[in-house]
Amino acid sequence: MARRNPRHHGTSAPALTPASPCPCGLPATYEQCCGRFHAGEAAAPTAELLMRSRYAAFVAEDTAYLLRTWHPGTRPMQLECDPGMRWTGLEILQVVDGSPFHSTGLVTFRARYRHHGNRGALQERSRFERVGGAWVYLEGTFIE
Template sequence: MANRSDRRTGDSSCPCGLGTSYAACCGALHDGSKQAATAEQLMRSRYSAFVVEDAPYLLRTWSAKTRPRTLRFEAGLQWTGLEILGTEGGSAFHTEGTVEFRASYVGGDQHENSYFTREDGLWVYVEPTTAGTPANRR
């Protein structure tokens, strides 16, 4: 796996798994030259941001309603892949949607169904869902 500095310069494939270079894929979202068109694209870019430890991007794409003040990365955590298991809504024509994913790391994985919405026209991550309902709507 390429190191984090290689990913930031676009010298390797994007961690999100779409098979393009980091610079042409999630890197363009991270640097602000593009915006996510769908909830899935935002999910993929947020996974990549965890891989390259881009806290400003993660905080910027987190809903103002649920965003933490700071974000810390677990030392030594090595992400190994992202699998999108399903989506509901979240297209360029929707205002909300969910993305179910499995993000793998050395020693385990994280399985979540995430809720996304638009704020000021841009897709943002809100929170994990429970049985298809965002946690704050239970």
């Protein structure tokens, strides 16, 4: 039987188990991929992996992880997920810097979704920065 993500805050997130395919699109289980970041067992070593883990956190409605990985200077006080939103796929379009050897990085991505049954896509160029050695999301610019 599938169980909900224990960090889930609401009732609309899909059930994720450790053996589920990771929502970020990499060929690994949730536990081996983004789940270990969400659980705090490891930190994302690159800006791209942080981006992927944040996307997976939106899928799982893991707002605690999203807030924890947001730059303290731009982080909102709270975050609520839209119960009508279902994230359905992630495509990384471009990565600039953001390796373990960089202090900043850019990740451009397209995230597909269904909102109250209507399909759509969000395209964003996200900026990441290291704070205390850990990658965090700084800000994003929507691309039309």
